[in-house]
Amino acid sequence: xxxxxxxxxxxxxxxxxxxxxxxxxxxxxxxxxxxxxxxxxxxxxxxxxxxxxxxxxxxxxxxxxxxxxxxxxxxxxxxxxxxxxxxxxxxxxxxxxxxxxxxxxxxxxxxxxxxxxxxxxxxxxxxxxxxxxxxxxxxxxxxxxxxxxxxxxxxxxxxxxxxxxxxxxxxxxxxxxxxxxxxxxxxxxxxxxxxxxxxxxxxxxxxxxxxxxxxxxxxxxxxxxxxxxxxxxxxxxxxxxxxxxxxxxxxxxxxxxxxxxxxxxxxxxxxxxxxxxxxxxxxxxxxxxxxxxxxxx
Amino acid sequence: xxxxxxxxxxxxxxxxxxxxxxxxxxxxxxxxxxxxxxxxxxxxxxxxxxxxxxxxxxxxxxxxxxxxxxxxxxxxxxxxxxxxxxxxxxxxxxxxxxxxxxxxxxxxxxxxxxxxxxxxxxxxxxxxxxxxxxxxxxxxxxxxxxxxxxxxxxxxxxxxxxxxxxxxxxxxxxxxxxxxxxxxxxxxxxxxxxxxxxxxxxxxxxxxxxxxxxxxxxxxxxxxxxxxxxxxxxxxxxxxxxxxxxxxxxxxxxxxxxxxxxxxxxxxxxxxxxxxxxxxxxxxxxxxxxxxxxxxx
Numbered sequence: 056x057x058x059x060x061x062x063x064x065x066x067x068x069x070x071x072x073x074x075x076x077x078x079x080x081x082x083x084x085x086x087x088x089x090x091x092x093x094x095x096x097x098x099x100x101x102x103x104x105x106x107x108x109x110x111x112x113x114x115x116x117x118x119x120x121x122x123x124x125x126x127x128x129x130x131x132x133x134x135x136x137x138x139x140x141x142x143x144x145x146x147x148x149x150x151x152x153x154x155x156x157x158x159x160x161x162x163x164x165x166x167x168x169x170x171x172x173x174x175x176x177x178x179x180x181x182x183x184x185x186x187x188x189x190x191x192x193x194x195x196x197x198x199x200x201x202x203x204x205x206x207x208x209x210x211x212x213x214x215x216x217x218x219x220x221x222x223x224x225x226x227x228x229x230x231x232x233x234x235x236x237x238x239x240x241x242x243x244x245x246x247x248x249x250x251x252x253x254x255x256x257x258x259x260x261x262x263x264x265x266x267x268x269x270x271x272x273x274x275x276x277x278x279x280x281x282x283x284x285x286x287x288x289x290x291x292x293x294x295x296x297x298x299x300x301x302x303x304x305x306x307x308x309x310x311x312x313x314x315x316x317x318x319x320x321x322x323x324x325x326x327x328x329x330x331x332x333x334x335x336x337x338x339x340x341x342x343x344x345x346x347x348x349x350x351x352x
Numbered sequence: 353x354x355x356x357x358x359x360x361x362x363x364x365x366x367x368x369x370x371x372x373x374x375x376x377x378x379x380x381x382x383x384x385x386x387x388x389x390x391x392x393x394x395x396x397x398x399x400x401x402x403x404x405x406x407x408x409x410x411x412x413x414x415x416x417x418x419x420x421x422x423x424x425x426x427x428x429x430x431x432x433x434x435x436x437x438x439x440x441x442x443x444x445x446x447x448x449x450x451x452x453x454x455x456x457x458x459x460x461x462x463x464x465x466x467x468x469x470x471x472x473x474x475x476x477x478x479x480x481x482x483x484x485x486x487x488x489x490x491x492x493x494x495x496x497x498x499x500x501x502x503x504x505x506x507x508x509x510x511x512x513x514x515x516x517x518x519x520x521x522x523x524x525x526x527x528x529x530x531x532x533x534x535x536x537x538x539x540x541x542x543x544x545x546x547x548x549x550x551x552x553x554x555x556x557x558x559x560x561x562x563x564x565x566x567x568x569x570x571x572x573x574x575x576x577x578x579x580x581x582x583x584x585x586x587x588x589x590x591x592x593x594x595x596x597x598x599x600x601x602x603x604x605x606x607x608x609x610x611x612x613x614x615x616x617x618x619x620x621x622x623x624x625x626x627x628x629x630x631x632x633x634x635x636x637x638x639x640x641x642x643x644x645x646x647x648x649x
Binding site for chain 2: 091235321
């Protein structure tokens with residue numbers, strides 16, 4: 056195994072279930088790849104697939120999915136609430152155990168070159184695969200949307216690969232590499248929503264808190280409890296133990312204890328190992344110390 | 353992959369390095385298997401190999417190692433301080449991610465039957481693979497040692513498989529299945545050896561403490577510090593979070609904090625996930641929530 060890579064393609068089709076099922080099958084039919092999750096939203100008219108496997112297999116599956124989508128999704132007439140540039144809108148590659156961000160950047164660029172050559176579609180590289188600073192953030196690239204993109208392809212939106220002309224059926228595609236995203240919630244033993252909101256504000260990056268952390272305070276019902284809901288955008292920058300400690304300290308200062316944590320969806324191994332290493336005060340603990348992780352490389 | 357299994361064979365040869373190297377190569381030459389550790393002790397005249405891989409590969413490697421050992425180790429004339437019954441003395445199979453104790457019991461019994469048939473060696477099954485209650489504990493089986501075994505093979509030591517007669521060159525073999533063993537130390541911020549010894553006594557099974565826990569108090573030098581040194585014999589019965597909590601509570605009651613934990617050697621994934629789940633107060637957290645673990649099954 057050459058390391059595990061995750062891929063989370065966003066497709067501009069969230070209504071025709073038979074079509075979406077067919078695209079899911081393209082992924083599950085690729086040997087070495089597992090489809091971990093899929094969601095479709097009719098209002099957004101958009102589907103998100105999450106799959107993972109060894110690096111080569113994931114690259115093959117991503118290309119096969121793009122080929123298949125261009126056959127069945129046509130952007131002319133596509134309506135949906137979510138901003139998008141193309142039939143295959145965004146394709147991020149995510150390094151997991153045994154693979155690196157550099158591996159994923161290389162995959163993103165190879166897939167982009169192949170899509171440009173095969174399908175004559177403008178390609179933009181984003182996040183860690185970006186080739187220009189103004190292409191790091193997805194909203195900056197996606198701002199004109201499909202309907203407005205044609206006008207900018209010769210000026211601000213010169214593609215990183217592929218033609219300087221919109222492919223009317225496929226639109227454009229954004230391909231990139233980014234760290235895994237971890238959705239983590241902490242439930243507090245209080246009904247004081249204000250406390251959760253204050254903690255969230257103090258720890259999130261946008262208001263000067265922890266790097267690569269998004270956070271919001273929420274009220275849960277049944278039973279009513281305040282919750283700090285977080286996204287860790289790069290757990291190697293700010294991980295689970297750090298956000299736990301920051302929330303716990305602030306809650307304790309208000310006389311409130313933590314009731315439980317909640318990881319949403321699947322989590323990457325390294326983030327979990329960091330939590331174990333921190334809890335047991337282990338020095339330099341990581342994958343190389345876990346027997347099974349030897350078989351993921 | 354059909355689940356990962358570990359095997360920790362003990363061989364009655366710890367002096368002739370070329371011979372031991374040859375046996376190690378039998379393991380490393382088996383596809384699908386990784387040799388994780390090897391130690392040889394000339395005084396004990398004994399070597400221990402630790403290897404792991406998918407279940408079928410580990411079974412193949414274990415049989416190949418036994419075949420190879422019987423060609424190069426002869427118990428007639430073997431001297432060493434460690435109790436032993438045969439050239440291949442003990443072969444435990446250990447379930448890791450994706451495999452079960454039942455899988456390992458089945459492997460132990462298949463390997464035992466094959467060794468009995470191929471080599472005419474008496475076979476005893478121990479631990480979870482034992483077929484009689486007086487065969488669960490290794491010392492009970494090994495008591496007569498190689499030199500005394502012949503006299504008991506018709507009475508107390510009727511083998512579970514193979515002939516009721518000693519194989520003079522190979523002796524007998526003990527094969528079994530057991531949980532992974534975790535060696536874990538906790539260093540206290542004190543030079544009070546008595547405290548570490550008292551905590552060790554209170555938490556170890558032999559003096560009425562936690563099930564499947566062995567513990568001793570030690571003094572480290574440079575810098576001098578008291579340490580509670582533990583073996584967790586079955587982390588599904590008593591795991592890392594439980595021993596941590598018990599040691600921490602007792603140390604805190606004496607006004608002493610924990611300085612650090614130390615995991616010796618490699619640890620099984622499930623034990624580490626339990627520590628993370630406990631630290632983050634997650635409900636029902638395990639392998640099914642970790643992306644990479646999906647690829648170990």
